[in-house]
Every structure is written in structure tokens, then in C-alpha cells.
Amino acid sequence: MRNNRHRRSKSNPPTANAAVGAKPRGAAAPTAPSGRRGGASARPDPAPPAWAAELPVREGGEYVVDVVGLGHDGEGVGRYEGYTLFVPGALPGERVRVRVGKVKKQYGFASLLDVVEPSADRVAPPCAVYDACGGCQLQHLSYEAQLRAKRRIVVDALQRIGKLAVASADSAPTEAGGPPDAADRPPVIVHPTIGMADPWRYRNKVQVPIGEQQGGLIGGFYEQGSHRIVDMDACLIQQEESDEIVLRVKRIGSVLGLTAYREDTHTGLLRHVVVRTARRTGEIMVVLVTNGDRLPNAERLVEAIREAVPGVVSVCQNINTARTNVVFGGETRVLWGQEVIYDYIGDVKFAISPRSFFQVNPVQTEVLYGKALEYAALSGEETVIDAYCGIGTISLFLAKRARRVYGVEIVPEAIADARRNAELNGMRNVEFAVGEAETVLPRWLEEGVAPDVVVVDPPRKGCDPALLDTLLEMKPPRVVYVSCNPATLARDLRVLEDGGYRTVEVQPVDMFPHTVHVECCVLLVRDDTDR
Numbered sequence: 001m002r003n004n005r006h007r008r009s010k011s012n013p014p015t016a017n018a019a020v021g022a023k024p025r026g027a028a029a030p031t032a033p034s035g036r037r038g039g040a041s042a043r044p045d046p047a048p049p050a051w052a053a054e055l056p057v058r059e060g061g062e063y064v065v066d067v068v069g070l071g072h073d074g075e076g077v078g079r080y081e082g083y084t085l086f087v088p089g090a091l092p093g094e095r096v097r098v099r100v101g102k103v104k105k106q107y108g109f110a111s112l113l114d115v116v117e118p119s120a121d122r123v124a125p126p127c128a129v130y131d132a133c134g135g136c137q138l139q140h141l142s143y144e145a146q147l148r149a150k151r152r153i154v155v156d157a158l159q160r161i162g163k164l165a166v167a168s169a170d171s172a173p174t175e176a177g178g179p180p181d182a183a184d185r186p187p188v189i190v191h192p193t194i195g196m197a198d199p200w201r202y203r204n205k206v207q208v209p210i211g212e213q214q215g216g217l218i219g220g221f222y223e224q225g226s227h228r229i230v231d232m233d234a235c236l237i238q239q240e241e242s243d244e245i246v247l248r249v250k251r252i253g254s255v256l257g258l259t260a261y262r263e264d265t266h267t268g269l270l271r272h273v274v275v276r277t278a279r280r281t282g283e284i285m286v287v288l289v290t291n292g293d294r295l296p297n298a299e300r301l302v303e304a305i306r307e308a309v310p311g312v313v314s315v316c317q318n319i320n321t322a323r324t325n326v327v328f329g330g331e332t333r334v335l336w337g338q339e340v341i342y343d344y345i346g347d348v349k350f351a352i353s354p355r356s357f358f359q360v361n362p363v364q365t366e367v368l369y370g371k372a373l374e375y376a377a378l379s380g381e382e383t384v385i386d387a388y389c390g391i392g393t394i395s396l397f398l399a400k401r402a403r404r405v406y407g408v409e410i411v412p413e414a415i416a417d418a419r420r421n422a423e424l425n426g427m428r429n430v431e432f433a434v435g436e437a438e439t440v441l442p443r444w445l446e447e448g449v450a451p452d453v454v455v456v457d458p459p460r461k462g463c464d465p466a467l468l469d470t471l472l473e474m475k476p477p478r479v480v481y482v483s484c485n486p487a488t489l490a491r492d493l494r495v496l497e498d499g500g501y502r503t504v505e506v507q508p509v510d511m512f513p514h515t516v517h518v519e520c521c522v523l524l525v526r527d528d529t530d531r
Contacts, residue, residue, distance in 0.1 A: 056081035057100045057108060064116055067094045070149050072487070074137030074516040078110070085110045091119040091141055092149070121145035127236050134224035136237065136514040147193040147510060150518040154486045154508050155190050162490035164188050164503060189505040194367055199513030202361045203238040204277045204343070207327050208246050210261065210270045216254040219246050219273060227263060237514060241309045242275040245286055248308035249273050249301070256297045263323075266291070271320060272327050276352060277311075278343035279362040285314040285341045287354045289327060293319050295335075302336045314338040316354050328355050345369060348396045350421050357390045357414065361511045368482065368509045368519055369397045372455060375480045375505075375523040378402050382452040385444070385476075387437040387467060392418030392430070394455055394482070399430045406449060407432045408440045438466035445474055453478045462488025465495075472499035477529045481522040484511075489520060500527050 048059070057063055057080055065078035067090045076090025078098065084107040090096045095117040098110035115122070125139035138146050158164045167187040196202065208219045211229040218231035234243045253270060261271040274287040286305050288295065295301070295317055302315045314337040320329030332354050340351040343358070345365055352358050359365040372394060376384065378401035386395040389407030391414050399405045399422075407430065409415050418432045433440050454476045456463055462485060471479060479501060483489035493503050501524040511519045 056083050061100050064097050093119040129230050129232050132223050133221045133230045135221045137516045139514045147195045150193045157486035157490040162494045188503045191507045193508040195510045200236050205360045206238045206242045206275050208273045212260040217250040219250050239277045244308050245275050246273050248304050252304040261291045278341050280344040281342050282311050283313045283341040284311040287316045287318050289318045364511045371507045371521040372480050376453045385451040385454045387456045388458050390414050392421050399427050405430045408437045438470045441470050451476045455480045457482040460485040463492045468495045479524040483520045
């Protein structure tokens with residue numbers, strides 16, 4: 001569950017009662033006739049491939065299509081005479097008029113012109129810059145429908161990629177092209193997605209890129225599919241304190257003459273403003289990421305930040321002089337206050353440094369980890385291995401109920417944080433190691449560590465194949481898989497199923513409302529193990 005990532009009404013957003021001709025999210029701007037300027041020297045456009053003549057659509061043509069689903073980037077999946085068109089802004093159940101862009105043999109892409117028959121689930125997004133910003137993809141879909149759509153994304157991945165039979169809502173198995181013995185297995189239960197009572201203002205961390213416009217600083221999020229900054233003063237999925245701090249930095253920075261970093265020339269100073277907020281303790285950390293070690297008027301900046309929000313207890317500078325899209329550099333300095341802030345997951349306390357990985361939705365993190373604890377079925381006598389342990393969030397959460405927990409992570413700084421967090425909580429039944437899980441786990445096995453449960457929480461790319469091989473060799477009775485990517489989850493489940501495991505149940509959790517992302521907690525057991 002790394003996210004790892006994660007922003008934005010249009011003047012006349014369509015609703016369930018939208019009239020034909022309304023311009024919803026993804027609507028195309030008027031375009032001039034195609035063709036090149038330049039007189040006789042201009043080269044003609046290349047001829048379309050022969051197969052394009054057989055398609056029911058042509059590039060630049062306008063068509064009315066039926067939308068049958070959502071793609072994995074939140075775009076509508078449309079059908080026109082059996083041909084698939086991906087249409088940003090369209091919703092399942094709608095009939096929409098589109099203009100076709102690029103086409104391929106099996107599918108093409110189109111821009112939304114009008115909603116002819118709107119979905120009952122279409123709503124007006126409350127965000128003022130939703131059309132331009134690329135942070136959120138589903139604000140125009142009701143929250144209840146978002147939760148249903150996310151379960152559908154998970155089910156589709158399990159069936160299409162994992163070749164798993166999935167129980168439908170009434171527990172009757174659906175069809176899936178699995179291996180010959182798949183019919184002998186109970187279908188996988190995919191529960192309804194667990195959502196939030198209030199799906200707004202949930203993020204405890206924001207990383208805002210800074211730019212310049214008309215001589216002043218701007219900051220917001222990137223426009224969809226680009227690195228153009230959409231300036232904004234409020235983001236409805238992050239804490240209000242974060243909004244106020246970013247706004248204050250932009251204003252005082254402009255007054256003090258601070259320059260913004262430019263990617264194209266690698267010049268300018270201020271790259272990002274990062275704000276971290278602790279839900280339980282109320283502590284706030286601000287990090288100014290700079291393209292250089294000198295920060296002019298640092299004291300006045302710190303004073304302005306502290307005046308903006310009373311809860312600020314730490315102001316840091318991170319130095320990143322690399323030509324990179326990575327936010328943080330290797331050196332961090334404390335300009336004022338504490339080196340870390342503190343927050344809790346359940347009753348476990350964590351120290352959070354500027355670069356620590358910590359889940360951005362604390363409410364849903366407790367839900368997700370609670371499900372992992374339930375699936376681990378700990379009685380207090382078990383040995384648990386936490387692969388991809390990060391700063392020890394899941395390890396320490398499980399250590400309250402296990403005899404001993406071993407965590408492994410390839411990032412040394414994360415393991416240092418994990419050990420500090422174990423000490424912070426007085427936990428002596430946890431051991432952390434730096435290294436690749438597929439290397440460390442066999443060593444532990446040789447040392448006599450026989451896990452009853454292995455928890456994996458990989459990044460979006462999923463588990464390393466070598467780690468899956470190691471799990472199959474170790475044969476732990478239970479595996480709990482925490483995933484932030486249904487596609488790689490399904491791929492890995494297929495490997496584990498073929499190696500002697502059975503996928504019992506999947507719990508989707510909405511960690512990132514109004515985006516297409518969905519987390520899952522999955523229980524697998526050995527075929528020879530009673531659940």
C-alpha cells in the first residue's frame with residue numbers, strides 16, 4: 001500500500017438532469033480543421049493504415065456511443081458498433097457524443113462533446129478546478145457509485161488477469177477462465193468496498209509544486225497529463241491547515257522575491273511545499289524543498305508559516321538539486337522546531353520525519369490494518385513476517401497480537417525509522433532487517449524462523465517474482481496480501497494459487513476517495529490448511 005500517489009467545477013457541470021449539449025469533464029474544446037500550414041513545402045499527413053478502413057469509426061469523426069464501464073484511469077469505456085472507445089469524463093450507463101482521436105485496431109480514444117443521456121450517478125463536482133487538475137478523477141461520480149465501481153475494478157482484475165472465479169453479490173460463482181481445477185475451489189469472495197463516512201479533507205500529507213506567474217508564486221497540482229501547474233488556494237481532499245500554509249508561503253515568498261524552480265532550465269529556488277499533519281496529536285510539519293542550500297529570509301518565512309496555523313511544530317528545508325521529478329533530495333535541515341511529528345495508528349505511536357512513508361489517509365489506514373489483523377487470525381503465539389515493512393506500520397500493528405514479528409525492507413532509512421518506532425512503543429518482540437525480502441527470508445528460515453503468517457505490502461508494481469518463489473518454498477499457512485494495484489495483485493495471486501494457495505476473500509478499502517485508486521486486503525491459505 002505505497003502510494004503511494006494520490007486534485008479537480010466547471011462552469012456548467014452536468015448533473016443527472018443535464019441537458020444535451022452540456023460540457024462535462026473531458027469535453028473537447030473547439031478545434032480548427034486539421035492540416036498543416038506552410039504552403040508548398042509542408043509535407044502531407046501520412047496515409048492511414050489499411051485496417052483503419054475496416055473500423056466503424058474514423059479519426060476526427062463524431063459519434064454517439066454507449067458507455068458500458070469505467071477504465072482503470074477513470075475514463076468511460078464506450079462501445080460503437082462493437083468497437084471500444086475510451087472517453088474521459090463519461091460514466092457507465094450514459095449515451096454520449098464524442099469526437100474520435102487516435103484509433104488502433106482493437107480500441108481508440110475519444111473526447112467527450114455532450115452527454116446525451118446522463119447517468120443517475122452523475123453529480124456536480126464541488127471543486128472549482130476539477131476540470132483542469134489531475135489529482136481527482138471521479139468527483140463527477142456519486143460516492144456510492146465510486147465504491148461500487150472500485151469493487152468492479154477489483155473483480156475484473158481477478159477474473160481477467162488472475163483467472164479466478166469470483167462470487168457475485170448473491171454468492172453464486174461467476175465465470176472465469178481459470179485452470180482445470182478451478183471449478184473444484186470455492187469462488188473468491190470480494191466484499192463491498194469500505195468507504196468513508198465523510199470522504200473529504202482526508203489527506204494528512206500534501207506535496208505542492210511551486211511555479212511562477214506574472215511575477216508571483218503559484219502552487220497547486222499538475223494539469224492532467226502534463227507538468228503545467230494549476231494554481232489553487234484550496235484542495236477539498238487535503239486538510240484545511242495545509243491549504244492555509246501553502247497559501248501563506250506563496251504570498252510571503254512572492255513578497256520576499258523567492259523564485260520558483262523551473263524544470264526546463266534547472267533554475268530557481270523553491271520546488272515544493274510539503275505539509276504533513278497528524279490527525280491524533282494535531283502536530284503539523286512544513287518542509288520547503290529547494291534547489292540549493294541557501295534559503296534567503298528563512299526566518300521571515302518560518303514566522304509567516306507559524307502565524308498561519310498554530311499547530312505547526314516543525315519547519316524544515318530539504319535540499320534537492322537533482323534534475324529529477326522526485327520530490328525530496330538527500331539532505332534535510334530543521335529550520336525551526338522538532339525533527340519529527342507524532343501520530344498514531346490504533347494505539348501504536350509513530351515518529352514521522354519529512355521523508356518517512358506514512359499512509360496519507362489515517363481513518364482508512366486503521367480500517368485496512370484492522371482487516372489485515374483479522375485475516376492474520378493471531379492468538380498471541382504466532383510468528384509473523386512482514387515483507388516490504390517500510391517504517392514498521394503493519395509490523396507494529398500486528399506485534400500487539402503476535403509472539404514475534406520480523407520486518408524486512410530494502411530502504412535503510414525506513415528500517416531506522418521502524419526500529420525507532422518499536423523503541424518508542426516499548427515493543428521488544430519485533431526485529432527489523434535491511435535487505436531484499438527474497439534474500440532475507442531464506443536466511444531467517446535457515447536460522448529457524450518458521451512463520452505462521454507472512455504479510456506482503458508491496459508497491460504498485462507488486463511482489464518481486466523471487467519473493468513469490470520464496471513464499472512458495474517457505475509454505476506459511478497464511479498469507480495476507482495488502483495491495484494498492486488490483487492488476488498486479490491479480491497477477492501475483494495467480495502465481496500463489498498455482499503454487500498451492502487458495503484465495504479466500506478480498507476486502508477493497510477506499511483509501512483515496514474521488515480518485516480511481518483502491519486498496520485491497522486479501523487472505524490466502526495453503527490448500528492443505530483449514531481456514
